[in-house]
Amino acid sequence: MAIITPSLPKGTRDFLPQQMVKRQFVIKTVQEIFELYGYEPLETPSLEKLKVLSGQYGDEGEKLTFKVLRRGTGLEELLSGREEFVIKDYGQLVDEALRYDLTVPLSRVVAMHQSDITLPFKRYQIQPVWRADRPQKGRYREFYQCDIDAVGTDSRLADAETIAIVYSVLSTLGFKSFKIRINNRGLLNGILEFAGVEENQRTPVLIAIDKLDKIGFAGVEREILAAGLGSGKVKEILDILALEGPAETLLAEVSMRCQGVAAVNSGVEELTEVLKYLQLLGVPEDKVKLDFYLVRGLGYYTGLIQESVITEPKIGSLTGGGRYDRLIGKFLGRDIPACGVSFGIERIIDVMDELNLFPEIKTKTEILVSTFDASTQASSIAFAQKARNAGIKAETYFSASKLKKQFTLADRKHIPYVIVIGPDEMQQGRVTLKNMATAEQIGLSEEEAIAYLLKQRH
RNA sequence: GUGGGCGUAGCUCAAUGGUAGAGCCCCAGAUUGUGGAUCUGGUCGUUGGGGGUUCAAGUCCCCUCGCUCACCCCA
Structure with missing residues (x-):
């Protein structure tokens, strides 16, 4: 008898009961903490219209989006009378896609259900997302994200709360040596403006800056020069990035250096306010690190950005998020401010396994x-x-x-x-x-x- | 998209070009009201697939598929 060789699509996994016990333990913990802060549950479909997702994640994200072939008569009409397809036609073959993250679907929901939603809307969402990435350690093609977002407020308290929640989740799960890095996109732009970097040159420069931890100052310098900037500008930027010290000192220093740049001033102001709220929320100072070279890839961030990292094991960030005041406007025509953070639950589970942070429960049966x-x-x-x-x-x-x-x-x-x-x-x-x-x-x-x-x- | 590593039993892995093996797992028994330890016995393979070289290929060569790690990027 011929058997079907059992196998899974690349980057996907089965979760057997013993793993599910662990996953549910983590999910339950984050869910309880989300609810403690007044966030409410939301679910959205796995599939979204391609037009909703496209253009939101940058060129790279576009490539990594799982697209769904048209079905039935739509596909037949498209193909009828055609002998062959050329590469240029691929776009017409697809009309839907698997969701790439939970933030864009949230924005769509807010735009579609205005009459049913009271602002500020605080929701959490725990669902899988899909990326057509090449899998590697800690990276999958199907993985869960746990997101919280506060929509309809530009209060810095909302930003600070998301950081406090990250702190609460990670410490409740037993993590000790983590840091929450924060920065501000407006401030970053202000620094580039101060250094005289044209708008259209900023993206490659930001990408280079983001790699500082990996490739060092020399590497960043090389990449920025390659982006076509003069060495004078590069030096001004690197000098600011190299600043060290407590957050207050850094902020004072950067606003002094970049006097007269409005974006820098407001960025400093925002970060100062967030730091004040973090203190009130009881987040220990040593867990939060102001990093001027934190950038974060996604294009839609506009204000505060954050990500949490652990030193051991080296696995990339566990959480990441920020403020995106102009994303929802793309679906609505007018902007609604919003901020949020996404928990990389897969990595959190992998790391907890590695650090032995799970309680010794293997089954729920008593x-x-x-x-x-x-x-x-x-x-x-x-x-x-x-x-x-x-x-x-x-x-x-x-x-x-x-x-x-x-x-x-x-x-x-x-x-x-x-x-x-x-x-x-x-x-x-x-x-x-x-x-x-x-x-x-x-x-x-x-x-x-x-x-x-x-x-x-x- | 780019580069490296690896594909042998359910799992972890052996096998100078010369009979495909071990440990673990699983099943049965030693032990007809009791698991883990021990002992005995047993089941388990198109060596990822295809082609080539050779008297002879798991081993060498080519193609292909798959997995994996890293880069890019990201959770």
């Missing part, structure tokens, strides 16, 4: 109720139902068989307790409860057993 033989099966089923009614997660062994096999099953599945109801127990109206970790075994009434199990949860 007891296996064994089935001794046909005459006792009814008692086992009845006890399992009693336990379930008390909220205990119980699995019943489906058919009477050797206890050995039943205990082996509990062991394999890491179920912590096994209940045995054999002829002896049945006669006495009691059950035997075995702790799989300690091998201790006690005889209890059914009620006592259930009370005991509930107590073990601590």
Whole structure:
């Protein structure tokens, strides 16, 4: 018999129960924290119209967007009477795409449902996104994002809250050595303006600046020069990027150097305000680092930008976000200010695994109720139902068989307790409860057993 | 899109061009009311696919597919 060789599309994964327990642990944690700050849930379709997504993510993002072939008559009409297709025609073959992130769908939702949405709209969204990227460590083609965004406010408190939430999530999950890097797009632009960089030259310069950590000052200098800037301008930019010290000092220094550049002044002002709010929100100073060379790739950011990184292991950023005051306007015709942050839950899980931050839970099932033989099966089923009614997660062994096999099953599945109801127990109206970790075994009434199990949860 | 590494049993990996193996896993038994340890036995393969060289190819050559890591970019 010919079998179908089982395989998965590149960059996608199955999540087996033991992994799902971990994933749900992380998702539950972030969800609870999101709700603590007053964010509400939202889901959107996997598919979006291509015209909604295109042009939002830059050239690179465009290439990485999974596009969906037209279907049915649409495709037939397109192809009818044509002998061949040329590369130029590919664009017409597709009309929809898998969502690339959660921010653009949010903007669409806000524009489409104005009458149902009260501003400021604070929503969280935990759903997969797709990118036609070449996978590598910590990078997948299908992965979950957890986003929070506050739409309809330009308050710096909203920006500060997203940073506070990042801090809260990462520290609650057990991360110790992380830093939240912040910067401001307006400030960056102001610095470039001060250095006399023309508008149309800024993107390559920003991309070069973003790589500072990786390629060093010499590398950045080389790339900026390659972008066609004079060496005088390059020096002015690099001098500012090289500034070190506490945030307040940096801000004072940069506003002094760039006197008279409005964008710099307002950027400094915004960052100062955000820092003030972070203090009120109780975010430790040493967790937040002002980095003038933080850029972030996505084109739509306009104000504060942030990303969180850990030093060990080296895996790139865990979260990232910022303010995007002009994105929603693309769908609405008038701008609505917004800011948000995205949690890279896949990387968070990978890193937590590597750092051993997960609690030792391998299954959610609490007891296996064994089935001794046909005459006792009814008692086992009845006890399992009693336990379930008390909220205990119980699995019943489906058919009477050797206890050995039943205990082996509990062991394999890491179920912590096994209940045995054999002829002896049945006669006495009691059950035997075995702790799989300690091998201790006690005889209890059914009620006592259930009370005991509930107590073990601590 | 560019460059490197690797494809042998379910998993991790062996095998100077000369009979495809080990450990783990799994199944059964030792042990007819009890898992993990030990012992015994057992199941498991078109060596990713195709072609070539050779008396002989897992091994050498070519093509192809897949995985993986890095770059670009990004979560």
